[in-house]
Each structure stands twice: as C-alpha cells, then as structure tokens.
Amino acid sequence: MGLKPATNPDVEAATIELSIDGRTVAAKDGVSLYDVIASTGKIIPAMCYHYTFDPFGSCGMCLVMQEGKKAPVRSCTAKAASGMVVRTEGDDLFAARKKAVEKHLSVHPLDCPVCDADGHCELQDMAFQHGVTNLANAKQKFIPEDTRSLVLDFNMNRCIACAECINVCKDVLMIDALQFMKKGGFNQVVPKGDQPLACEFCGDCLAVCPVGAITNKYSKYLYKPWQMKKTTTTCNYCGDGCQMYLETKDTEVVRVTSPLSWKNKWGDRAETSKGHGGICVRGRFGFQYIDSEQRLRQPLVRQNDSLTETPWLDTMQTVIDRLSDIHRKHGPESIAGLITARCTNEELYLFQKLMRAGFRTNQLDSSARYGHLNYVHAVRHAVGIGRPLNDWEDLTKAKAVLVIGSNITETNPLTSVRIKEAIRVYKAQVIVVDSANTNIAQLASHPLLVKPGTEGLLIDGLVKSVIEQDLIDEPSTGRHPQAFAALKQALDQVSLEQVSARTGIAVEQIREAAAIFAEAPRAIALCAEGIVRRPNGYHNVLKLIDLAWITGKLGQPGCGVTTVTEEINEQGAVDMGVAPEFLPGQARFDDPIARERFGKAWDVTLPAIGSGANLLEILARIRSGQIKALYVIGENPVATLPASLEAKGTLEKLQLLIVQDPFLTETAEMAHIVLPAATYAEKDGTFTNLEGKVLRVRQALDQVGESLPDWHIMTALANGLGYEWHYESAQDVQDEIMKLLPGYYNLGQPRRITPSADAYLSNGYTTEVATRYRIQPTESSSEAARPFTLVTGQLLYHSGKLSTRASGLINIEPNSARLRMNPADLQRLGLNEQTTIRMTSPHGSVQLGVRIDPDVLPGCCFYPEHFNEPPVKDLMTVEVDSVTGVPYFKSTGVKIEKVGG
C-alpha cells in the first residue's frame, strides 16, 4: 500500500477517535481520512476518489482543514490519526476547492456540446457547484484522439488525470491495461505501451471516467445522457446476473452502463464483496442483437418448402390446429419441448406447465442439461440442496479457493473479479486446476496445469493426500465413521504417484494444494465446465463434496463446493422444474406428495412417472417415431449438438416443429412454424443467478416488430388449445409461482443455506462411494492415433450463439476459423499462422487455420464453441452420463496434419 492509507476492510488496527466538524468520530487507525469523513455522511467533493481502490490523490478537491496545519490537506491521502481535529466546511475551503476546479478547467477544452459525458460529467458538476465563472486564460491541449482501440476512444484533451481508469483496471480488475505517459507535453492515459488496447474490454475505465476522456465507440456522439431512458435490468449472458442499465432511445438500444460509475463513489470497501457494480465486455458491448436487423419480426409458416411471413392470428390457428390434431391422434407422448435457460423464470414455469398440465407430457428439457444439471444432481444427492452453495461474498472473503476446471475469467468475468478481490484484498490462496493457462491461473498462487481431461483425477489425488497427510477434520468425519471408512477403502485404489503421472502434477504440489485447502479457515471449491461438462462430471462433483466433507468445509459459513453457470437462468430452469426429473421447486417428479400438490394446483393428473424424457431421450424418441411434434423455445440443437447425434436428421422426421426464437436460427430454418419471440430487454420477469438471487428483468423498449414475449405466446397457445390461462402479465405468472413456491422471490438476496450431508453419509454413501474412485483405464491406442485433445469452450467475448449476433462483440472477436494451439506444438508440426491444417477425429475431419495461443497447453488445441464455421463441433464424440443424462461433447482426441505445402 505504500504511502497510501489502507482502506482495506480487513485492516486490523486500533480504534482511534478524532474530531470532525466538532463531532467525535471513531475510526480505524491509518485509514484514509476521506473514508472516515464519508462514513459520517458528509460528502466532500472529490474527482479522483472511488471506494473500490486505494486513494490516489490527484484532483486536489477533497481538501479539509486540519488543526495545526496552515494549508488545507487532501483528506483522501491523509491517514486518520488519533486526536486529529478536522474541519470540512468553510469559506476558505470552498475557495480552495474552487481553485482546484479552476485549475482543471483551465486546460479543459470548450467542447461540452460535442462531449458525450456532458450531463454526466463530474467536472461540470464541480464547476457548477463551485460557481466558477469567467475564467481567463484557458489553454488548449490539441491532442489528437486515440481511436485505435476496438471499443473505446481516448480523447485526452478532456482528461483531468485523475487516474481512476488506471486504478480500477489495475487494482480492481487486475488487468493493468492502462498507464500514464508523457506525450506532447501532457500526461496522458494510454493503453499499456502506447499500443491499441488489448485487454478484457470490460469498459470499467469508461464507467469511472468522471469526464468524457474515455468514450464508448458504439454510442459515441449518438445521444446525450439526458435523452436516454435508463432501465435497470439484469444481463442475460452468463450466470453472474449482473445488474446493469440499459439505456434506450425510442426503439434503439444506445448503450449499456453499469452501477459502477464515478457517480457512486462513496461506499465501504467491504461492500464490494457483493460485487463492485461493474459489468464485463459482453454486458457492456454485446447489446446490439436486441434491435438488430436480423430479428424476426413476423411469424413464419412453412408453405411449399419455404417459410412465409404470416399474420399472428393465422399462424396461431395453424399451430393450434396441428398441435391438437397430433395430440388427438397420437396422444400426449407424441409432443415434446425444449427451452433455453435464457428465458425468465416465469416463462420457464409456464413452459413446463404447458407441457405437463397442458399437453400432459413429461418430455421436456432445458439447456441446463448441458452441464449444470450434473452439479445440481450431485449436490442435491449429497446435501439435499440443488443450487450453488456459495455466494459472491463467500468467494471474496474466502481464504482458499480451489478453482477446478473453470476458465472463470472468460466464462463468468464478474465472479472472477470476486476471486481477484479475494487474492488482492483478502490475501486468499487460489489453487487453479485447469488444462489451460487461463487468466485466473496466471493470477493464482498455485496454478496446477493438468493434462487435458484429468481434472477429475486430480480431485482423487487431493482427497487421497488429505487423508495421507492427516488433514482431516475430525468432528466431521467422526460423526460418520462408516462412511469415512468406506471412503478410505475406496481410496485404496488411488495412489498419488499414479495421479501425478496421469495429470502431470508433481506429488508435492498435490500435497501442498490439499494442505492449503484443508487448512484454510474458509475454503471454497469452485468447479465449472472442466468438471461438469466433461465425462464423469456427476461423480467428480461428488468427489469434491467428499473433499469438502473430510476437510470440514461442508456446512461451515464461507465454505463449500460451488459452480458457475454459462447461461443466466440455468439455475432458474432447474428451480422451475424444466427437466423431466423435477417439478417446480426441485421436487422430484416421482415424489407423490409433490405430484399431488401440483396436480391439485393445476387441476390435472400429472403425466405418469417414468414417461419423461430428457434431451437425448427426446431425440431418440423422435427417431423412433414416438414424438411427432416438438416445441422449441430459444434452443438451437442443430447448431449445438455434434453431428454424431444427428440432430438435423432427427428433427426432419418430425411432423411438426415449432421454433420460437428472436432469430432465424439453424433449427428455425428447418421448422414448420417460427414464432418471433422478444428478447430479455423487451419483457418483464426474473432471472435466478448462480448465487440463487432472483433478479428483476425489466422491459426497456417495445417489442421489435410483431415479436412477443415468450410467456405471452405460450399463454395464447394454451388458451387456443382450450386450457384457459388467465395470465395478463409476467406478474400474474409470478403470483402463481409465489403461491406454489413460497419464499422463492426473495429479490436481491440469495437464501442463506447450510448444507449438511448427514443424511447422505449415513445412508447409501458406503455403497456408492467406491464407484467414483475407480480408475478409468487409459485409451492408449487412440491416444497414439489422435495425440491432440481438442477442447471447445467459451471465450470472454461471447456467450453461447446469441452473442455472435451482437456486432459489438463480433468486432472484438470475429470468427477467425482458426484453431488455437501452443507455439511449441506448432513448431513441432512445422506450422505457422498462414498454414491450413486438417483436423481428424473418428467422426470426420475439418480444415481450418491455426493461431498461436501460448495459454493453450502443449498437446491441446482449443476452438471457441460459439462458431460453427468450420463445423468443429461435429468432430466431437458424445458420451452420456448414466446418472444425469448429461451429454458430454466438449473435448475429444484429434489428429492434426498440415494441408498441402
């Protein structure tokens, strides 16, 4: 911290007393005086201060008079000391502050009319507040604008050198992409090394810039702040569920801003544990799809092999006629449905109600099936709670975080900021287990870069080493001696050396990691796509729970096993019962009490137990001819599933395929009927994020074209089919959910839970524990033929296929059709970035370019899952989890060879 006063909430310092404006105030010794004054409710003007980072002291506005000093002192960089007598108001201070404003104004250009910050500018506010008028000798800087960067423009004429952007980037986000540089006689903010900006493009620097020095390229010069309607809503990309402001003008989305801003700069540093209010690149720059030209504006009906625009009434009549026809002829088992987890809770609820109470079928699934259900099933099985066990605050304040199989900076950027804060402010030890040198691995204290596909195996090693090193928590294991004995027995098959050999991590490192995790007072294991989307995901999560159990981290505050989700409402989809195995509230579908309750509430007899089908079963039943009609909302199985699942051929067998989507997706192109749906910006509702918080989604603009919210279409459809639903708004649906699931809508607050595995450990644990520690035989034969592991996954700049429709994100990360490989591998194969390669797997081969990425480990190659051109996903082999029915298709062995000369 150097000379700067500590504003760390964990600072352990004596409590002192000082006098502020005649009032005695208690504070911690050595804390910034500004923070102490702010805590009394007084606001001193300041332009370079923000509570999320340490004070910098460049603006010279936060002046106070300290007794014993002649001149005013800067309160932000002054340390609070015992017995200080401070005065914060007075004409002399006003004059001194006014002088400071004048100093900034004297080198500021006269460009309020063209400046985007105008109306949302701290310099303006300060000048106005201090009544600065008629200043002589204004100087101009004439610095050309730096427009090299992809999303931001730097106009250093307007810069007041407050360094907020640099500090937030370095201190809060730990990216460190900006710096000061003396150029043209002025101190300017430039991207590191005076190069075009190459960072995470989160735009938090833009948010904290108190003037218009950093501008958003996408909304530059379009509108002024006062013209736009600001709607507080929830981002719909990843499971973080960040709050953001969607700023719209009439029918267009102009920009997205975050609660993080220079405007709310006063707070306690400890508050940031719930989030610093920033958003990531996807949230801030990935909004263009909402009002894009590609949006469906009219319902489409297939006529003579082509989709024709048809009015809503005619379309709905066709849908209703054909659906009821199929229903009458072939029974409820002939209808199935898929929905995306980007829909709101209300829509997910209505969808399953339509399926179960309307069509009386239990053949339905959501995109939570692609991975999150593995986690849900595992924790539900072990501790009886079907959602992530920890919230952001736990992550921030953890002393040890085991990030396993998660490129969290790219998949869930804001959760990763929580871990970064844990590292920086709370001095947490972070163990990262991954098969790529991810951003979080680079920041972590203990990066363990394992061979691809062996993340799960390393958990075996950790569990084993905890027992070997006797790091077990006696009270936890002592209560279930039988279970512990069974675990010990199961672990006999595991030897650390074997684990070390297969994962490529030294035994010592495994031991150290296990010790760190076990000894930390608050430790969290966070697993994500590398665990839940890879083979044995279900068992691997259970192993992590074992690890947490024996180290006493289960049921302790601030500890646990948690996950992050890729799509915003995967948790909500599970909670709303959009899975054949669950009813709303995660009641088991075969639970007779729940069946009776929901049957009564919906006034129907629920479909028979065992008649349900998940995603893959639905596909199988379509192939077998049982399912004749499929209702797809927002899902795109044709573009998501690998060719070996024959999604396309399967869907062609259907008599009726209804696709409801904002865009004409690959699946929609095959559909018989396409219904235009509204995006999250055009409807009300709620999302449940990965913490279990239920977050509001608010309508920011009218629906594009004739598109309608999904709940509206579903209600119309249900009424057309004669089910008599009386929902007139999302609120009506919400009321019904509230009645059925009391306490679900605790908006904003995740429900506090204390997981306990007692029931599981004393019941059934012993019989199944052995299965998960069984060493899988290595496929040595295939490994020789296909030496590379192809991994598909998410990029920071994209989320699913949706973000590829956002021009802002495509500008940053277009589809390069290049495979990312380690430079060493490239050299070994004699490749460079100009060559084309052929990649072959048992399912075929594709030709594509390559790109050097040092973060990919040797022996691996990575391709972003967002792009299907070339169709890399079709190379994937599919494995299905026997317990949870989750299809795994994110990694496979491939052979790579050079094409041509």
Next chain:
Amino acid sequence: MSVGAWTKKLLQAALFYEIWDAMKVTFKHMFHRPITFQYPREQRTIPDGHRGALGLLRYEDGRERCVGCDLCEAACPSRCIKVISHEDPERPLQRYAAEFYIDITKCVFCGYCVEACPVNALAMTKMYEYSTHDKRTLLFDKKRLYEIGERHLEDAKKYLYAHNQEKNSDESREYRYYFPQSVLKPTQSQPKHLS
C-alpha cells in the same frame, strides 16, 4: 333631490336618453378608418422578435452550425425535438446532427431551444403559414428546417439580435464553434496535427 334634477331624470328615462348617449359614440365610429384588414390579401407586419416556425442556420461559408449537442431537446418543455447525432466521417471529432426532427404539432413556440443552443444554430422566423392537409408533413426534418432557415435567414438573424442571442454579424463571427479550434487565442499557434 331637487325637482329639477328629478324632472331631468324622468325625462331622460322617458326619452331613453342613455341610448342617444351611446349612439353618439357609435355614430362617431362611422367616420373612423376600419381597424380590421383583409387577411390573406393584407398581411400583418410582424415584429422582429416574433416566435414563428423554427429554422436551422448555417454559417456564411455554408457549414452547418448545429453540432448535435441535443441541448435543445433537453430544454424543450413539450419534448417535440429529436436529434440524432453522429461523428462527421470526414472531420474526426466534429459532431453533427445526422437527423433533426421538430414535431411542429407539439411545439409550443416558447423559444427555449434557441435560448439553449450553444452555437445559435436554431432561430425562430416570421413564418407562420404552413397549414397542410397532411399532418405528417408537420414533422419537420433536418432538410425542411434548413430550408426554412435559408429562406428566412434575415428574419432568423433579426430574431437572434432581438432576443439578445447574437450581437450582430461582425461580432457573431467570433462565436463560431469549430471544435476544437474554436477558442484558439491569437497568442496560441495552430497545432501541427490540425493544420
């Protein structure tokens, strides 16, 4: 009351004296020039400060004055202005109004937009005859507003002088807003990258 006064009053009442009294005034007016005029043929003289239809103005060299700062939109009490601005593709950092709409059916002719404009790009004119059969034509767009500004340039200038928005042509030349050269003091030299 004396007898005489009483008699007079009675007489006046009997003879409807007050009518004759009033008729005197009325008949006098027969010899007045009529104060009405025949509108379409005769036009009112309209004072310089009159708040008529709005027009957009250019500088003498033909450049648009408007920098698209949207302050008129903020100032408008009836929310009838919509400005969409962009960066001028040819001259970086120059903002201009790509689209400018005034819904003249909503306009209350208060003149606040003119008062707000930091470059005096807007002015009110003496034009008031724009009734139409098609209400849609009353959404004045940028083209129409510049046309009005050009046709009524003299009126617009007089309006600005009358309402203390601009001093006179010579002085106003100084006010020209060319970002960022606008406030270049004589003592400052033109920076290299701008010339």
Next chain:
Amino acid sequence: MAQFEDQRTTVYKIDPEHPESATLPTLRTEELLLNMGPQHPSTHGVLKVVLELEGERLVKSTPVMGFLHRGVEKLAEEGTYHQFIPHTDRLDYVCAMYNNFAYCRAVEKLMNITVPDRAEYLRTIVAEIQRIIGHQFWLGTQALDIGAMTVFFYCFRDREILLDWFDELCGARLTTSWYRIGGVERDFTPSLFAKLRQFLDYFPPKIDEYVIFLEKNRIWLARTKGVAVISAEDALSFGLSGPTLRGSGVDYDLRKYEPYSAYPKCEFSVPVGKNGDTYDRYWIRVQELYESVKIIRQCLEQIQDGPIMADVPSVTLPPKERVFTNLESMIQQFKLFSQGFNAPPGEIYCGTEAHKGELGFYIVSTGGGKPYRLKIRAPSFIHMGAFDHMSRGYMIADAVTIFGTYDIVMGECDR
C-alpha cells in the same frame, strides 16, 4: 308501477259518503335538472354546470369541472423549474404574463433571489398591462353575455393594441413566456416605450367610452345590480379574492398588503365595492383600469437603467455571448438546461395579485432540479366553489352573468 298506480288512487280517492272531504288533487312536483355546457358558448371554456331548477329559479347548481384538465401540476414534476414557465402560459391563457409572473416569483422566493430594480419595474409595467388586457377581456365578454355587443368590439379593439405590443416585446401575443426566474427575458426597446406612452394617452378616454355604454344602460343595470350578491363574511369564508372579494367591501389586495415588485414605489388606490353584487365588481374592474394606467405612468417615470436579470450563476442563465467563448458559462448553460438548478429542500407558497384574484404557487422541493410537487391556487377554481352559493334563488338567465362575474377561465380552473 304498482306503487305508482297506488299513489294515484290515493290522491283521487273520494269517499262517496262524504264527498265534501275530497281534497284537491296534489300534483307531484320535482326539480328540473338542466345540463348547461360543456359546449355552451357562455361558459368560458368547457365547463358543465348541472342546474337544478324550480321553474325559472336556480335551486342548486353543481359545477362539473375537469373537461380542460391537462395535468399541468403533474407536468411540472417532469421538467425543470425553468421548463415550467411555458406551461404557466396555458393556465389562464388570456393573461399569460401574470401567470409567468406569479410562478417566477414563487421560484424566486424558493431560491431566495433578488431581482434587479429595472427588471422589477419592467415586470410591474407588463403585469399592469396584462391586468388591463384581462379586465378588457372580462368587460367585453361579460357585456356580450348580457347582450351588449358593442362594448365587446371596443374592448377587443384596444386589447389588440396591447397584444401587438406583447408580440413586439416577447414574440407572442398570448403565450408570452417573457418572465424568467430572476428577471425578464428581454428589455423594452425604445419603440416599445414610445408605443406604451402613446397607448397611455390614448386609453383613458376609451375607458370612458366603455362606461357610457354600460353605466346608464338600464338592461345592464337590471342584469347586474343586486345579482349574485355575496356578503363580506361569505366571500371571505369561500376564499374569494381579487375584484370578486373587493366587490363585497373587503379591502384586500396583495399589491398593498404584501407589496412586491415595484408596487410599493407606486401610488395607487384599491377600489372597494359596497353591495357585493355583479355591478360593484364591474365598477371595481373599471376603476382598476384607471389605476393600472396610473401605475404604469409612475413606473415609466421611475425606471432606471440597469440589468434585467439577477446574476446568480447557479440559477440564472449566463449571457449568450459568454457561452460561446467561455467554458464555465458553457457548463452553466448545459447544466441549467439539461438538469436545472439545484433547489433547496423545502416548501413555499407565494401568492400574487392577478387581475382575477390571488394566483398562488405552492412548491414542494426535495432538492434537485425538479419540483417534487407543485400546486396552483387558481382564483378561477376557488371562485367556482362559491358559484352554488351565489346563484341560489336567481333566475336561470342569470347563471351566465354569475359565471362571468368571477372572470373564470377554464384553463386555469381545470389546470
């Protein structure tokens, strides 16, 4: 139906044994309900009154208002303080200047701004001109309502002169928006001064002319004397103000009792009536025309050179030429137009003596650039409250005169 039949039989039942006991049949009577307006030409806008009549007599009259309701008070909460001035034009749309004046005074009281001297004189002059216009307008329409058409023409002829003068002053004849918070928008030009002086010489003889038509006119006297009488106590308890109150003999004029602007520096008398009938109120208004001329003459004599806007950078706009060249003024301009000035939290009421009565603005501020709540005490609205009381027992034909006597304008009444 059965009941009705029954009633009839009881009424006409005659005991055959004692035919002499038969009473005369008593016919059932009930009041006639008559809807007057909202499309009636003499209701001064869109006012509907439900008249209960017993024959020709008014038994009860219930004004039904709100046909011209535009949510002006709510609109005030949406915009900055400055932006509300054009909305006040549309309250009493025939006398916009006085509404501007009353509103600006209220905000100045809230912001604690002192208006420069010259501006105060200009404000007083224009306010008095507006009073003249208002009374002319009232006189003309009231005479028209009663049937005297000539007065209407003469009043409107002279009113035209003043409206044109307004046009030259601020650019609009009716929707003036000339007053500003802290001063006025524009100074008088020499030509305006000249025209005003000319008018002051021209006008008093014209008032005499109006009077000739009415004062001795027996129809006028019959329709105004002793009509719509209200006692001083009743007038006070109904909250009446302006000529309507002074007609009942209560000497109450805010210009005298809470002097503001340049009024304390001028000598003028406040005419007070005796009988509280329509005629007295007419008489007061005519006298006020003479008084207004007097006030304007004094103001013109006393007025000195000086600024016309208060110089409070946090509230008043900077001069335009500074905006072009000076960053601070530019910032001031942008802040004031886009966000408005920062009003201190609190609430104030400020009443101003408009020609109709006390026009008051009540502003609740919670800080920030927009009022939290703005309430307008519109004299027309308050006066409508006394309508039932004042019209009881008069003939139906008097209803029109009684509306007129308050000088109501529905734009202000319904807001």
